[in-house]
Amino acid sequence: MPTIEIFEPAGCCATSSVVIDQAALHFNADMDWCRQQGLEIKRHNLLKNPQSFVSNPRVKEFLDVSGTQSLPLTLVNGVIALTGRLPNREELARWSGAESMQAGSTPPTPCCNPAARA
Template sequence: MTNIQIFEPGLCCGTGICGVDVDQQLITFSADMDWVRTEGGNVSRFNLAQEPSAFAENDTARTFLHAAGEEGLPVVLVDGATVLTGRYPTRAELARWAELDSAPGAAATPPATAPTQPEGSPRLLPMATAADAEQGASACCGGTSCC
Protein backbone atom coordinates (compact mmCIF):
# COMPACT_ATOMS: atom_id res chain seq x y z
CA MET A 1 0.00 0.00 0.00
CA THR A 2 1.24 3.47 -0.89
CA ASN A 3 2.22 5.64 2.09
CA ILE A 4 1.46 9.36 1.76
CA GLN A 5 2.94 11.70 4.37
CA ILE A 6 2.29 15.43 4.64
CA PHE A 7 4.72 17.45 6.77
CA GLU A 8 3.12 20.81 7.40
CA PRO A 9 4.04 24.05 9.15
CA GLY A 10 3.17 24.65 12.78
CA LEU A 11 -0.57 25.07 13.22
CA CYS A 12 -2.47 25.90 16.40
CA CYS A 13 -4.13 22.47 16.42
CA GLY A 14 -3.78 19.15 14.64
CA THR A 15 -5.85 20.23 11.65
CA GLY A 16 -5.38 24.00 11.61
CA ILE A 17 -9.16 24.33 11.48
CA CYS A 18 -9.49 26.50 14.55
CA GLY A 19 -9.00 30.06 15.68
CA VAL A 20 -10.43 33.27 14.35
CA ASP A 21 -9.22 33.08 10.73
CA VAL A 22 -9.82 29.58 9.42
CA ASP A 23 -7.94 28.96 6.18
CA GLN A 24 -10.26 27.54 3.50
CA GLN A 25 -7.29 25.64 2.07
CA LEU A 26 -6.98 23.68 5.35
CA ILE A 27 -10.71 22.92 5.43
CA THR A 28 -10.57 21.57 1.89
CA PHE A 29 -7.38 19.58 2.50
CA SER A 30 -8.77 18.01 5.70
CA ALA A 31 -11.92 16.93 3.85
CA ASP A 32 -9.89 15.54 0.96
CA MET A 33 -7.56 13.65 3.29
CA ASP A 34 -10.54 12.16 5.17
CA TRP A 35 -12.08 11.14 1.85
CA VAL A 36 -8.88 9.34 0.77
CA ARG A 37 -8.78 7.50 4.10
CA THR A 38 -12.42 6.37 3.73
CA GLU A 39 -11.54 5.07 0.25
CA GLY A 40 -8.73 2.97 1.74
CA GLY A 41 -5.78 5.30 1.21
CA ASN A 42 -2.93 5.59 3.71
CA VAL A 43 -2.39 9.29 4.48
CA SER A 44 -0.62 10.79 7.50
CA ARG A 45 -0.05 14.42 8.37
CA PHE A 46 2.52 15.85 10.73
CA ASN A 47 2.26 19.33 12.22
CA LEU A 48 5.63 20.91 13.05
CA ALA A 49 4.29 22.58 16.21
CA GLN A 50 2.74 19.42 17.61
CA GLU A 51 4.93 16.66 16.19
CA PRO A 52 8.47 17.99 15.78
CA SER A 53 9.88 14.52 16.41
CA ALA A 54 8.26 13.29 13.16
CA PHE A 55 10.33 15.89 11.29
CA ALA A 56 13.48 14.98 13.21
CA GLU A 57 13.01 11.25 12.56
CA ASN A 58 12.34 11.57 8.81
CA ASP A 59 15.54 12.33 6.86
CA THR A 60 13.69 13.82 3.87
CA ALA A 61 11.46 16.09 5.97
CA ARG A 62 14.36 17.15 8.19
CA THR A 63 16.60 17.97 5.22
CA PHE A 64 13.80 19.87 3.49
CA LEU A 65 13.05 21.89 6.63
CA HIS A 66 16.72 22.83 7.04
CA ALA A 67 17.02 23.84 3.37
CA ALA A 68 13.69 25.63 2.77
CA GLY A 69 12.58 26.55 6.28
CA GLU A 70 9.07 26.40 7.66
CA GLU A 71 7.85 28.77 4.93
CA GLY A 72 8.59 26.04 2.35
CA LEU A 73 6.12 23.66 3.97
CA PRO A 74 4.06 21.64 3.42
CA VAL A 75 6.16 18.91 1.87
CA VAL A 76 4.41 15.78 0.62
CA LEU A 77 6.16 12.41 0.47
CA VAL A 78 4.87 9.32 -1.31
CA ASP A 79 6.68 6.19 -0.20
CA GLY A 80 9.48 8.44 1.03
CA ALA A 81 9.94 10.42 -2.21
CA THR A 82 9.15 14.14 -2.35
CA VAL A 83 6.27 14.73 -4.77
CA LEU A 84 5.02 18.20 -3.80
CA THR A 85 6.23 21.21 -1.82
CA GLY A 86 4.85 24.59 -0.84
CA ARG A 87 1.15 23.77 -1.07
CA TYR A 88 -1.36 21.15 0.00
CA PRO A 89 -2.28 18.45 -2.52
CA THR A 90 -5.64 18.35 -4.25
CA ARG A 91 -8.10 15.49 -3.82
CA ALA A 92 -7.24 14.26 -7.31
CA GLU A 93 -3.51 14.24 -6.50
CA LEU A 94 -4.09 12.35 -3.25
CA ALA A 95 -6.31 9.83 -5.03
CA ARG A 96 -3.72 9.29 -7.78
CA TRP A 97 -0.86 8.82 -5.30
CA ALA A 98 -3.00 6.48 -3.18
CA GLU A 99 -3.81 4.52 -6.38
CA LEU A 100 -7.54 4.66 -5.69
CA ASP A 101 -9.92 3.18 -8.24
CA SER A 102 -12.28 6.09 -7.60
CA ALA A 103 -9.67 8.67 -8.62
CA PRO A 104 -11.60 9.93 -11.71
CA GLY A 105 -14.57 10.87 -9.53
CA ALA A 106 -12.27 12.62 -7.10
CA ALA A 107 -11.59 15.47 -9.49
CA ALA A 108 -15.32 15.96 -10.09
CA THR A 109 -16.13 16.17 -6.39
CA PRO A 110 -16.35 19.79 -5.31
CA PRO A 111 -14.15 20.80 -2.37
CA ALA A 112 -15.69 21.53 1.01
CA THR A 113 -16.67 25.14 1.40
CA ALA A 114 -16.93 27.36 4.43
CA PRO A 115 -20.39 28.48 5.48
CA THR A 116 -21.41 31.89 4.23
CA GLN A 117 -22.64 34.49 6.68
CA PRO A 118 -24.26 37.88 6.50
CA GLU A 119 -21.80 40.80 6.70
CA GLY A 120 -21.09 41.83 10.28
CA SER A 121 -22.35 38.61 11.87
CA PRO A 122 -20.12 36.66 14.28
CA ARG A 123 -17.78 34.26 12.49
CA LEU A 124 -18.87 30.61 12.61
CA LEU A 125 -16.15 28.03 13.11
CA PRO A 126 -16.23 24.36 12.13
CA MET A 127 -16.96 21.85 14.85
CA ALA A 128 -14.09 19.74 16.09
CA THR A 129 -14.24 16.04 15.29
CA ALA A 130 -13.35 13.12 17.52
CA ALA A 131 -10.07 12.80 15.59
CA ASP A 132 -9.29 16.46 16.35
CA ALA A 133 -9.86 15.84 20.04
CA GLU A 134 -7.50 12.88 19.95
CA GLN A 135 -4.86 15.12 18.38
CA GLY A 136 -5.30 17.76 21.08
CA ALA A 137 -7.51 20.21 19.22
CA SER A 138 -9.38 20.92 22.44
CA ALA A 139 -6.23 22.67 23.67
CA CYS A 140 -5.52 24.58 20.49
CA CYS A 141 -4.99 28.31 20.35
CA GLY A 142 -3.46 28.50 23.79
CA GLY A 143 -6.14 26.45 25.49
CA THR A 144 -9.09 28.58 24.42
CA SER A 145 -12.27 26.90 23.35
CA CYS A 146 -12.17 27.83 19.68
CA CYS A 147 -12.99 24.63 17.88
Protein backbone atom coordinates (compact mmCIF):
# COMPACT_ATOMS: atom_id res chain seq x y z
CA MET A 1 0.00 0.00 0.00
CA PRO A 2 1.38 3.44 -0.89
CA THR A 3 2.53 5.83 1.80
CA ILE A 4 0.55 9.08 1.72
CA GLU A 5 1.72 11.97 3.88
CA ILE A 6 0.17 15.42 4.13
CA PHE A 7 2.23 18.31 5.52
CA GLU A 8 -0.16 21.05 6.64
CA PRO A 9 0.46 24.64 7.71
CA ALA A 10 -0.06 25.64 11.34
CA GLY A 11 -3.74 26.07 12.12
CA CYS A 12 -4.92 23.97 9.18
CA CYS A 13 -8.20 22.51 10.34
CA ALA A 14 -11.90 23.22 9.97
CA THR A 15 -12.18 24.84 13.38
CA SER A 16 -8.88 26.74 13.64
CA SER A 17 -10.51 30.13 13.15
CA VAL A 18 -13.81 31.90 13.66
CA VAL A 19 -14.72 31.33 10.00
CA ILE A 20 -15.50 27.69 9.21
CA ASP A 21 -13.49 26.47 6.21
CA GLN A 22 -15.77 24.31 4.04
CA ALA A 23 -12.81 22.74 2.19
CA ALA A 24 -11.32 21.61 5.50
CA LEU A 25 -14.69 20.17 6.57
CA HIS A 26 -14.86 18.19 3.31
CA PHE A 27 -11.29 17.04 3.85
CA ASN A 28 -12.12 15.83 7.36
CA ALA A 29 -15.02 13.83 5.90
CA ASP A 30 -12.65 12.42 3.27
CA MET A 31 -10.21 11.40 6.01
CA ASP A 32 -13.06 9.59 7.79
CA TRP A 33 -13.82 7.81 4.51
CA CYS A 34 -10.14 6.80 4.22
CA ARG A 35 -10.21 5.31 7.72
CA GLN A 36 -13.38 3.37 6.82
CA GLN A 37 -11.56 1.99 3.77
CA GLY A 38 -8.63 0.92 5.97
CA LEU A 39 -6.30 3.54 4.50
CA GLU A 40 -3.70 5.24 6.65
CA ILE A 41 -2.89 8.83 5.74
CA LYS A 42 -0.14 10.43 7.81
CA ARG A 43 -0.81 14.08 8.63
CA HIS A 44 1.87 16.45 9.86
CA ASN A 45 0.98 19.89 11.20
CA LEU A 46 3.69 22.56 11.17
CA LEU A 47 2.72 23.82 14.63
CA LYS A 48 2.35 20.40 16.26
CA ASN A 49 5.05 18.42 14.37
CA PRO A 50 7.75 20.85 13.17
CA GLN A 51 10.44 18.18 13.40
CA SER A 52 8.70 16.07 10.72
CA PHE A 53 9.06 19.02 8.31
CA VAL A 54 12.79 19.54 8.84
CA SER A 55 13.68 15.85 9.10
CA ASN A 56 12.20 15.01 5.68
CA PRO A 57 14.69 16.17 2.99
CA ARG A 58 12.02 16.49 0.28
CA VAL A 59 9.74 18.62 2.49
CA LYS A 60 12.63 20.74 3.76
CA GLU A 61 13.78 21.40 0.19
CA PHE A 62 10.22 22.31 -0.84
CA LEU A 63 9.90 24.76 2.05
CA ASP A 64 13.33 26.28 1.31
CA VAL A 65 12.19 27.04 -2.26
CA SER A 66 8.46 27.73 -1.88
CA GLY A 67 7.97 28.71 1.76
CA THR A 68 5.22 27.78 4.19
CA GLN A 69 2.62 29.76 2.21
CA SER A 70 2.75 26.94 -0.39
CA LEU A 71 1.51 24.35 2.10
CA PRO A 72 -0.25 21.95 2.27
CA LEU A 73 2.10 19.50 0.59
CA THR A 74 1.15 15.91 -0.19
CA LEU A 75 3.74 13.19 -0.73
CA VAL A 76 2.93 9.79 -2.18
CA ASN A 77 5.74 7.30 -1.61
CA GLY A 78 8.05 10.24 -1.00
CA VAL A 79 7.19 11.98 -4.29
CA ILE A 80 5.46 15.38 -4.35
CA ALA A 81 1.94 14.71 -5.62
CA LEU A 82 0.09 17.91 -4.71
CA THR A 83 0.84 21.37 -3.33
CA GLY A 84 -1.17 24.39 -2.24
CA ARG A 85 -4.37 22.58 -1.29
CA LEU A 86 -5.57 19.49 0.51
CA PRO A 87 -6.25 16.42 -1.63
CA ASN A 88 -9.81 15.39 -2.39
CA ARG A 89 -11.32 11.94 -1.95
CA GLU A 90 -10.81 10.94 -5.58
CA GLU A 91 -7.10 11.80 -5.41
CA LEU A 92 -6.67 9.91 -2.13
CA ALA A 93 -8.49 6.89 -3.59
CA ARG A 94 -6.43 6.97 -6.80
CA TRP A 95 -3.12 7.23 -4.95
CA SER A 96 -4.04 4.45 -2.54
CA GLY A 97 -5.71 2.18 -5.07
CA ALA A 98 -9.03 2.30 -3.18
CA GLU A 99 -12.42 2.52 -4.86
CA SER A 100 -13.54 6.17 -5.02
CA MET A 101 -17.22 5.58 -5.63
CA GLN A 102 -19.50 5.62 -2.60
CA ALA A 103 -22.66 3.59 -2.35
CA GLY A 104 -25.53 5.53 -3.84
CA SER A 105 -23.38 7.82 -5.95
CA THR A 106 -23.90 8.09 -9.67
CA PRO A 107 -21.09 6.76 -11.83
CA PRO A 108 -19.62 9.17 -14.36
CA THR A 109 -21.29 9.28 -17.76
CA PRO A 110 -19.24 7.39 -20.35
CA CYS A 111 -19.32 10.24 -22.87
CA CYS A 112 -16.85 8.68 -25.27
CA ASN A 113 -18.32 5.17 -25.42
CA PRO A 114 -21.04 5.08 -28.15
CA ALA A 115 -22.42 1.78 -26.90
CA ALA A 116 -23.02 3.22 -23.44
CA ARG A 117 -25.00 6.17 -24.81
CA ALA A 118 -27.67 4.00 -26.41
